[in-house]
Amino acid sequence: MTDGARSATGPGRSPREVATHCPYCALQCGMVLREDAGAVTVLPRQFPTNRGGLCQKGWTAAELLDHPERLTTPLLRDPETGELRPATWAAALDRIATGIRAIQREAGRDAVAVFGGGGLTNEKAYALGKFARVALRTRHIDYNGRFCMSSAAAAGLRAFGVDRGLPFPLADLARADTLLLVGANPAETMPPMVRWLNEQRRNGGRLIVVDPRATATARQADLHLQPLPGTDLAVANALLHIALTEGWIDQAYVAERTTGFPVVRRSVAAWWPARAEQLSGVPVADLEATARALGTAGRAIILTARGAEQHAKGVDTVTAYVNLALALGLPGRPGSGYGCLTGQGNGQGGREHGQKADQLPGYRRIDDPAAREHVAGVWGVPADELPGPGVPATELLDSLGTPGGPRALLVFGSNPVVSAPRASHVERRLRGLDLLVVADLLLSETAALADVVLPTAQWAEEDGTMTNLEGRVLRRRALRPPPPGVRTDLAILADLATRLAAAEPAGAARPAATAAARFPTDPATVFAELRRASAGGPADYAGISWSRIDTADGVFWPCPTEDGPDTPRLFTERFATPDGRARFHPVDHRPAAEPVCADYPLHFTTGRVLAQYQSGTQTRRVDALRRAAPDAFVELHPDLAARLGIDDGDPVRVTSRRGDMRAPARLSPTIRPDTVFAPFHWAGPARANSVTNDAVDPISGMPEFKICAVRVEKA
Amino acid sequence: MTERVVIIGNGMAGARLAAELHAHGGDRKVAVLGAEPYRAYNRIMLSTLLAGRVGEPDVELAEAAGHGTDLRTGVPVTGIDRVGRAVRTADGDRIGYDHLVLATGSRAVVPPLPGLGSAELPRRVVPFRTLDDCRRILAVADGARSALVLGGGLLGLEAARGLATRGLATTVVHPTGHLMERQLDPAAGAVLAGTLAGLGVSVQLAVPATGVAADAAGVRLDLADGRSLHADLLVLSCGVRPDTALAAEAGLAVRRGIVVDDRLRTNDRRISAIGDCAEHDGLLTGLVAPAWAQARVLAQVLSGADPLARYRPRPAVTRLKAAGIDLAAMGDATDGGPGEELTFADPARGTYARLRIRDERLTGAILLGDNPTVGTVIQLFDRNQPVPADRRSLLLGRASGAAAAAPAASPALMPDAATVCQCNTVTKGALVNCWRAGARSVDAVLAATRAGTGCGGCRDAVAGIVDWLSHADSVEVTR
Structure with a gap:
């Protein structure tokens, strides 16, 4: 086995070992789990993404397996006391099925909604989408990936006809003469990836980082562009303007492989560098140096991440960088290209197999009649019974409990109370539901609001597949079964489907026995069905088997046949558009949804720290990580702090029109004096998302996490 | 009835207004009459065209077209009938308007020198x-x-x-x-x-x-x-002179330029003027930024998106950036009044900076040559934001107040609490303890502490500490 994978040693033997991947980010570092006398340790593993590296989150991942706060029994809210109390599975599932039935009878099928997560395996994401459409028959399903890279997904789809985060293997980064990272901070978010950046520079390459903060990644760069938050689009247009005036456009490529360039050329004529400089604060000389490094490189790669994407103009911002890449002839040229750094563990696979409001498995559109026919055929239901498209996550959360909006929500693998924008509003919406069900391994802040909490298995207790940031499908392997009292998400969905079917009126088309057969609990069986459902779609998994993954360091989609090749590099011959050409789209800068003003004079931006992951439900409970990053903080420039009378470590309050957060001040001369930053991993008073703006991108539905207007004062 | 807007001029200001109106939607009809026979082009790029770096298609600007926008190029306007609310064109057409916008720009001044007197200039x-x-x-x-x-x-x-x-x-x-x-x-x-x-x-x-x-x-x-x-x-x-001939003939108020108010309106409420031809508050602009700001305001007013929108001039920034030249000038950098002055000159390298500060705000600046702070200075001036406490950073620093990258501290001087490996939060103290506990090679220390197992960037630093420890401890042993 070339990826160093070892199948699990037999049961009852000690020590037991299994080769799997880290539960956290989209890098999906290879690791070995070893269980010896009940204790589980993590060992790094050579895999083509992490090459034996692990960050502190990966090293300590196993600490949650036997964590004292682990949920091992369902919880039901006591109607008398209002408290969550342990309950049997039968009572919990009955409560859910009864509640769903009553709500749907009264208010229609769409009155029940499902909210998924980018951490779920492909099998679970697929089953969840199918459960929503077939068992609940609701159009309302979406997931937290909407907060993550949906803007890059939409930009990739409209330019290339397909969305795969990296359309080339990660290893290509090491060979790029110039690498431009836009709003990406892998030194904190996926540290082992930085090995590729180090190698790139050892090979003589140049690293250029665009970020309003001098992050750990930006500090390593040969050149750091530090724009005002919300001006990345103008920077990209100016870079393309310079490439035009300097003659660095790949005219032959533009002519043969793209459409729409003349319109874009005229639109960027209006972005002469001095204009972008005045808006963004990035000196013209630096813009020129960046354009030159990209335009004259033999191999150049442009990567965007959340900093470019989490804006109400995120799709257009990413498109501006895609336009630049296309004009320079990068996508599809070996060793060059454009890519998006996906964030969540299965952010890529999670968006391909039916968790998205508008999509069916295989990255098919739910409003495409042919796609509906195909998937309905695999599911054994009439195509006209499949619901239509629902609404994106932010809109869905905002509609909960409102007249006409869903009255019940089932949450799997997500903690929107911490991770959603304008979180206090979301919290109020969740409290307004008739029924909130949360499946999680720990009592997250969202689970704490639920009527029913279902304890689920962890990554080391389940088999399945994940699709990493490269579009490489990997095997997650179980080390041991879940503890007593805990069920897998697949088992929960099967149990619920059976109960819901049993409650159908006599003679209904969905007897309980059929329902059980439709929702298998064995992930291998689910994956086999996923392969059939995805066959022929853009994200075609038909040729990917678990055994093939085992023998080949993972398999890159699309992979339509078992004996045919997979696709490490997309676009080498053609793009996934009807005419095979990539499409340019003219895009223009527009101001942030909420400009600064006299009452809220500062820009607020959010992000991540190394030792925490997402909403922190898991990582805040790991001792070593808590010691490394115990609390939230508000990063601000010493000059700003001095004007506000704030010293390092003082408690400060950050207030927007939507709410406030409190955390200690952390003074840093490397942030712009007009901008403050806070990480979003914490809950309660330190919740950064109490402050953020829920204005969304009109195309992707991505919220504007990266910029809003605030004032700051000593708390 | 659908409102008809006629814009005279398809230059930077007129084309921009048409695009802004187009973006606002609605069912008004917009006619753009350009005297030049070309698509709208970016005047700022003409010097690049002159330098031979780009071709004519590269200086074209995006134009509003379709959806009620009627663009006619090569159509000079010969007169305005304010009573009949119509303009006459050189090709004999008569185009009615409900609102007329003059964006006629300016003309190059030909100095009154002997030899340049005739209507037609010599070819050279x-x-x-x-x-x-x-x-x-x-x-x-x-x-x-x-x-x-x-x-x-x-x-x-x-x-x-x-x-x-x-x-x-x-x-x-x-x-x-x-x-x-x-x-x-x-x-x-x-x-x-x-x-x-x-x-x-x-x-x-x-x-x-x-x-x-x-x-x-x-x-x-x-x-x-x-x-x-x-x-x-x-x-x-x-120099240039605002092209006010049409306005003057039509009896509109003209001083150096066509006089407009904060809504860009002339003394005829159905006629506005923007860009180089307009005189607002006694001032001509001559630059693109104010012309586009005027176009945005006028579009808001005419579309009804914000009938209360008003043009508020912002201080101009003059920027000359070509290969080998980097010049930014703004405000009045030479007034000798109260306040602070920062200067830096390195004539041998062609670098010069002069900044005026009053009440913690920049009132003027000249930056010439290699000034890494030019983007920051322009933003502080343009947004009227307070200057850094450390004034030197305005002349020399990149991020204002940022300390230069500290050279790697020698292991002996590094505090025990200093984090050496960020990815796994390993301090110098932890490395020292690991050594004292018996790890005697870089690999052994890395394996025991997990330092260097994330991004791998700290391996050299760990090696340096192990090297220092091996010497320091051996000294102790021999003593």
């Missing part, structure tokens, strides 16, 4: 203003070896730089004592002249021109000091 003498001017200059420059530029303002220097890039020996003749005297002080002007000399542009200062003589063989420029300069081409860059 060309102003630098329009795409047609550019074409004429390029036609003469083709095969030419030398050029004169009369006028050392921003546009003249851009033209000179473009001609020099094409390989022409270029001389700028300027009547006053230093270049760009409206934006620069004498010291900055001298540094700029030095920079230009290095780029193949020579400068004749403080010498007015007295006459021009041109024929098929060349052009001669006579100077007040008795000298005459000879070249193949003479480019005139002696």
Whole structure:
């Protein structure tokens, strides 16, 4: 086995070992789990993404397996006391099925909604989408990936006809003469990836980082562009303007492989560098140096991440960088290209197999009649019974409990109370539901609001597949079964489907026995069905088997046949558009949804720290990580702090029109004096998302996490 | 009835207004009448065109088209009938309006010199203003070896730089004592002249021109000091004058420009003016940024999106950025009033900076040459934001107040609490303890502490600490 994978040693033997991947980010570092006398340790593993590296989150991942706060029994809210109390599975599932039935009878099928997560395996994401459409028959399903890279997904789809985060293997980064990272901070978010950046520079390459903060990644760069938050689009247009005036456009490529360039050329004529400089604060000389490094490189790669994407103009911002890449002839040229750094563990696979409001498995559109026919055929239901498209996550959360909006929500693998924008509003919406069900391994802040909490298995207790940031499908392997009292998400969905079917009126088309057969609990069986459902779609998994993954360091989609090749590099011959050409789209800068003003004079931006992951439900409970990053903080420039009378470590309050957060001040001369930053991993008073703006991108539905207007004062 | 908006002028201001109106949607009809026979183009890029770096298609701007926008190029307007609310065009058309916008721009000033008196300029003498001017200059420059530029303002220097890039020996003749005297002080002007000399542009200062003589063989420029300069081409860059002829004929209030209020309205409430031809609050602009700001405001007013929108001028930033030249000038950097002044000059490297600060705000700045803070300074000035407490960072620092990257501290001086491996939060103290617990090689220390197992960037630092420990401990042992 070339990826160093070892199948699990037999049961009852000690020590037991299994080769799997880290539960956290989209890098999906290879690791070995070893269980010896009940204790589980993590060992790094050579895999083509992490090459034996692990960050502190990966090293300590196993600490949650036997964590004292682990949920091992369902919880039901006591109607008398209002408290969550342990309950049997039968009572919990009955409560859910009864509640769903009553709500749907009264208010229609769409009155029940499902909210998924980018951490779920492909099998679970697929089953969840199918459960929503077939068992609940609701159009309302979406997931937290909407907060993550949906803007890059939409930009990739409209330019290339397909969305795969990296359309080339990660290893290509090491060979790029110039690498431009836009709003990406892998030194904190996926540290082992930085090995590729180090190698790139050892090979003589140049690293250029665009970020309003001098992050750990930006500090390593040969050149750091530090724009005002919300001006990345103008920077990209100016870079393309310079490439035009300097003659660095790949005219032959533009002519043969793209459409729409003349319109874009005229639109960027209006972005002469001095204009972008005045808006963004990035000196013209630096813009020129960046354009030159990209335009004259033999191999150049442009990567965007959340900093470019989490804006109400995120799709257009990413498109501006895609336009630049296309004009320079990068996508599809070996060793060059454009890519998006996906964030969540299965952010890529999670968006391909039916968790998205508008999509069916295989990255098919739910409003495409042919796609509906195909998937309905695999599911054994009439195509006209499949619901239509629902609404994106932010809109869905905002509609909960409102007249006409869903009255019940089932949450799997997500903690929107911490991770959603304008979180206090979301919290109020969740409290307004008739029924909130949360499946999680720990009592997250969202689970704490639920009527029913279902304890689920962890990554080391389940088999399945994940699709990493490269579009490489990997095997997650179980080390041991879940503890007593805990069920897998697949088992929960099967149990619920059976109960819901049993409650159908006599003679209904969905007897309980059929329902059980439709929702298998064995992930291998689910994956086999996923392969059939995805066959022929853009994200075609038909040729990917678990055994093939085992023998080949993972398999890159699309992979339509078992004996045919997979696709490490997309676009080498053609793009996934009807005419095979990539499409340019003219895009223009527009101001942030909420400009600064006299009452809220500062820009607020959010992000991540190394030792925490997402909403922190898991990582805040790991001792070593808590010691490394115990609390939230508000990063601000010493000059700003001095004007506000704030010293390092003082408690400060950050207030927007939507709410406030409190955390200690952390003074840093490397942030712009007009901008403050806070990480979003914490809950309660330190919740950064109490402050953020829920204005969304009109195309992707991505919220504007990266910029809003605030004032700051000593708390 | 659908409202009809007629815009006279398809330049930077008129085309922008049409695009803004288009973006607002609605069912109004917009007619754009451009006198020039071209698509809207970016005047700012003409010097790049002159330099031969781009072709004509590259300077075209995006245009509003369709959805009620009627764009006619090569259609000069000959008159305005305010009573009948219609404009007359050179091709005899009569176009009615509910609202008329004058975006007629400005014309190059031809100085009243002997030899330039006739209506038609000699072939070798060309102003630098329009795409047609550019074409004429390029036609003469083709095969030419030398050029004169009369006028050392921003546009003249851009033209000179473009001609020099094409390989022409270029001389700028300027009547006053230093270049760009409206934006620069004498010291900055001298540094700029030095920079230009290095780029193949020579400068004749403080010498007015007295006459021009041109024929098929060349052009001669006579100077007040008795000298005459000879070249193949003479480019005139002696300023511009708002094109107010139509407005004046129609009886609108005109001073230097067409007088407008905060809503960009003339004294006829159905007629507005924007851009170079407009005079707001006694001031002409002559720059793109205010013209576009005016277009945005007028579009908001005319579309009804924000009937209360008002044009508020912002202080202008003059920027000259071409290969080898980096100049930014804003506000008044030379007023000797109260406040602070920061200066830096390194004439040998062509760098000069002068900043005026009052009440913690920048009131003016000149930055010439390699000034890494230029983006920050422009933003602070443009947004009227407070300057850094550490004033030096305005001249020298990149991120204001940022300390220079600290050199790697020697292991002996590094505090125990210092984090060596960020990815796994390993401190120097933890590495030392690991060593004392028996790990005796870099690999052993890395394996035991997990340092270096994330991004791998700290491996050299860990190796340095292990090396230091091996020496420090051996010293202890021998003692």
